[in-house]
Amino acid sequence: MNQDTDLFSDQIKSLRAEIDGALSTIDLPSRPEYLYTPIRYTLLGGGKRLRAILVHLVGEALGADREDLINAGLAVELLHSFTLVHDDIMDQDNIRHGQDTIHEKWDESTAILSGDGIYVVSQLIISKIKTKTLLAIKAFNKAALIVCEGQAYDKAFENNYDISLSDYFLMIEKKTAWLIGLCAELSGIISDQTEETNTQLRSFGLNLGRAFQIQDDILEVYGDVETVGKSLGSDLISGKQTILTVLAREDNQEEWLSSWKNIKKMETQTAILRLRDYLNRKNIIDKAYKYVEEYVGKARGKLDVIPLSHRDKLKQFTNIILKRVK
Amino acid sequence: MNQDTDLFSDQIKSLRAEIDGALSTIDLPSRPEYLYTPIRYTLLGGGKRLRAILVHLVGEALGADREDLINAGLAVELLHSFTLVHDDIMDQDNIRHGQDTIHEKWDESTAILSGDGIYVVSQLIISKIKTKTLLAIKAFNKAALIVCEGQAYDKAFENNYDISLSDYFLMIEKKTAWLIGLCAELSGIISDQTEETNTQLRSFGLNLGRAFQIQDDILEVYGDVETVGKSLGSDLISGKQTILTVLAREDNQEEWLSSWKNIKKMETQTAILRLRDYLNRKNIIDKAYKYVEEYVGKARGKLDVIPLSHRDKLKQFTNIILKRVK
Numbered sequence: 001m002n003q004d005t006d007l008f009s010d011q012i013k014s015l016r017a018e019i020d021g022a023l024s025t026i027d028l029p030s031r032p033e034y035l036y037t038p039i040r041y042t043l044l045g046g047g048k049r050l051r052a053i054l055v056h057l058v059g060e061a062l063g064a065d066r067e068d069l070i071n072a073g074l075a076v077e078l079l080h081s082f083t084l085v086h087d088d089i090m091d092q093d094n095i096r097h098g099q100d101t102i103h104e105k106w107d108e109s110t111a112i113l114s115g116d117g118i119y120v121v122s123q124l125i126i127s128k129i130k131t132k133t134l135l136a137i138k139a140f141n142k143a144a145l146i147v148c149e150g151q152a153y154d155k156a157f158e159n160n161y162d163i164s165l166s167d168y169f170l171m172i173e174k175k176t177a178w179l180i181g182l183c184a185e186l187s188g189i190i191s192d193q194t195e196e197t198n199t200q201l202r203s204f205g206l207n208l209g210r211a212f213q214i215q216d217d218i219l220e221v222y223g224d225v226e227t228v229g230k231s232l233g234s235d236l237i238s239g240k241q242t243i244l245t246v247l248a249r250e251d252n253q254e255e256w257l258s259s260w261k262n263i264k265k266m267e268t269q270t271a272i273l274r275l276r277d278y279l280n281r282k283n284i285i286d287k288a289y290k291y292v293e294e295y296v297g298k299a300r301g302k303l304d305v306i307p308l309s310h311r312d313k314l315k316q317f318t319n320i321i322l323k324r325v326k
Numbered sequence: 327m328n329q330d331t332d333l334f335s336d337q338i339k340s341l342r343a344e345i346d347g348a349l350s351t352i353d354l355p356s357r358p359e360y361l362y363t364p365i366r367y368t369l370l371g372g373g374k375r376l377r378a379i380l381v382h383l384v385g386e387a388l389g390a391d392r393e394d395l396i397n398a399g400l401a402v403e404l405l406h407s408f409t410l411v412h413d414d415i416m417d418q419d420n421i422r423h424g425q426d427t428i429h430e431k432w433d434e435s436t437a438i439l440s441g442d443g444i445y446v447v448s449q450l451i452i453s454k455i456k457t458k459t460l461l462a463i464k465a466f467n468k469a470a471l472i473v474c475e476g477q478a479y480d481k482a483f484e485n486n487y488d489i490s491l492s493d494y495f496l497m498i499e500k501k502t503a504w505l506i507g508l509c510a511e512l513s514g515i516i517s518d519q520t521e522e523t524n525t526q527l528r529s530f531g532l533n534l535g536r537a538f539q540i541q542d543d544i545l546e547v548y549g550d551v552e553t554v555g556k557s558l559g560s561d562l563i564s565g566k567q568t569i570l571t572v573l574a575r576e577d578n579q580e581e582w583l584s585s586w587k588n589i590k591k592m593e594t595q596t597a598i599l600r601l602r603d604y605l606n607r608k609n610i611i612d613k614a615y616k617y618v619e620e621y622v623g624k625a626r627g628k629l630d631v632i633p634l635s636h637r638d639k640l641k642q643f644t645n646i647i648l649k650r651v652k
């Protein structure tokens with residue numbers, strides 16, 4: 001088992017290196033520098049590449065064409081990157097993957113335009129796919145629109161104390177989970193699978209994506225700032241809906257709001273410690289982890305469309321989500 | 327001749343109404359309102375629809391499928407609209423087509439996200455094309471990247487007194503002309519024309535697009551604010567390169583800079599009058615108009631790929647550019 005885990009961990013590392021390599025060799029002009037310098041800065045700026053890794057793991061299991069896999073992996077990473085660049089402007093987040101965001105390093109205009117450019121490049125890459133090209137393009141852009149919807153809910157829900165758990169799940173399905181669903185679905189499409197298989201693959205990714213976002217919300221409060229590579233607590237301070245605040249409200253709206261009112265006034269580090277204290281005491285963190293486990297479990301339940309020989313690898317991939325610390 | 331002109335003018339009006347109708351019936355969800363309300367506001371907010379009209383005129387001349395034409399026309403209007411929404415944030419322009427821009431009516435986050443959404447919807451529509459779908463998608467996104475490059479040059483060139491006439495032409499080719507080139511090219515593609523024909527159609531549109539942008543620069547100073555529907559002089563105030571400033575610099579850099587330094591300090595209306603005075607006196611406005619005529623002429627020279635029976639209609643379309651006042 002340990003040996004398997006080591007082997008898997010080696011494969012992930014090598015996939016990540018391969019994806020980083022492919023990202024760094026995307027054929028972009030050098031001019032205008034105003035556009036391409038920040039695009040390069042972002043694409044080379046690191047990231048876990050979990051989405052492209054998922055594309056590769058599912059695609060390899062289903063026998064997808066190697067070049068198609070690389071292009072599909074690149075396209076989803078670019079789509080993800082485009083949304084991050086624009087979301088970081090909207091949310092005024094200044095650090096991403098341990099480096100200054102574009103609007104922080106340059107300015108907002110540069111960030112708006114280079115985000116646009118990254119999305120256009122993703123279109124050029126997805127249309128290079130040779131197998132079921134049009135189906136891949138349509139799934140890709142359908143997902144892109146859903147991600148925009150998710151970000152819209154995220155913004156619209158800010159500082160709204162009436163948001164329910166089901167509103168929250170609608171938001172994260174669109175904002176985060178659908179793109180991870182797309183990764184698995186795309187690999188099904190370019191491996192020429194049936195529509196049913198592709199839908200189940202997407203459902204695998206959707207559930208994994210829900211778990212991923214809930215973990216993300218938890219890490220915002222319980223993570224280590226050095227490891228996470230972005231500022232902690234910023235979502236909370238800007239009044240975002242997270243699994244923790246929604247559950248805390250559902251547990252005891254009045255008590256939560258009065259505690260939160262106090263906590264919000266504190267300096268960030270103290271606020272985070274006090275917040276952890278509240279969430280621990282009320283077992284909210286346990287409830288949140290249960291959701292992570294539940295959705296990872298649901299994701300694993302969809303893996304029977306993956307050949308047995310590769311199934312364990314994808315199960316191990318779900319472990320990365322379950323146990324991630326960044 | 328007059329009767330022809332009237333007939334043509336009626337056809338343009340009816341095409342515009344048809345395009346507006348198609349824009350208003352694009353199948354968009356109602357929620358999240360944060361995303362779709364500003365998208366609808368923009369798409370219904372008017373515009374000359376010259377790009378979609380060009381798609382229709384060329385496509386009808388070449389016998390394109392009706393539904394494909396509608397989708398191609400919608401897609402280019404959406405692509406154009408997306409770039410306007412984002413450019414207006416970058417340039418802090420608050421009025422467009424006589425109404426508040428999104429970032430002015432709502433805020434920047436709303437404008438960034440709804441611009442993104444409009445571009446995604448354009449992708450979904452362009453991929454509905456039935457004839458030469460993939461070629462159409464690739465031409466569409468190649469053009470989108472070039473438009474981003476053009477906007478990058480536009481931003482990078484702001485307040486730079488070293489920009490030459492050839493830099494200016496590079497910028498407007500990418501920022502404006504390529505998209506108009508795409509309109510003609512797309513109609514060639516969906517009419518299943520040869521690559522040579524499509525290239526020539528694009529070249530027709532590119533030349534027309536150059537004339538269009540030069541006219542736009544002229545209207546910024548010589549237009550009537552009510553007719554143009556956006557604030558005059560704003561490009562100049564923000565230090566943009568326009569045909570007028572570039573020609574004025576080429577004519578006499580020292581005299582221009584010292585005059586411009588004074589003019590810039592004046593209240594906008596006075597500044598515009600003083601500017602007209604300078605440009606008239608130096609014959610710069612005449613030189614600028616000569617460029618409009620030159621490029622309209624070059625565009626007309628490319629029309630031999632259009633069947634004779636339709637050629638006059640496209641010639642009349644170039645007249646709209648030549649004589650436009652808004």
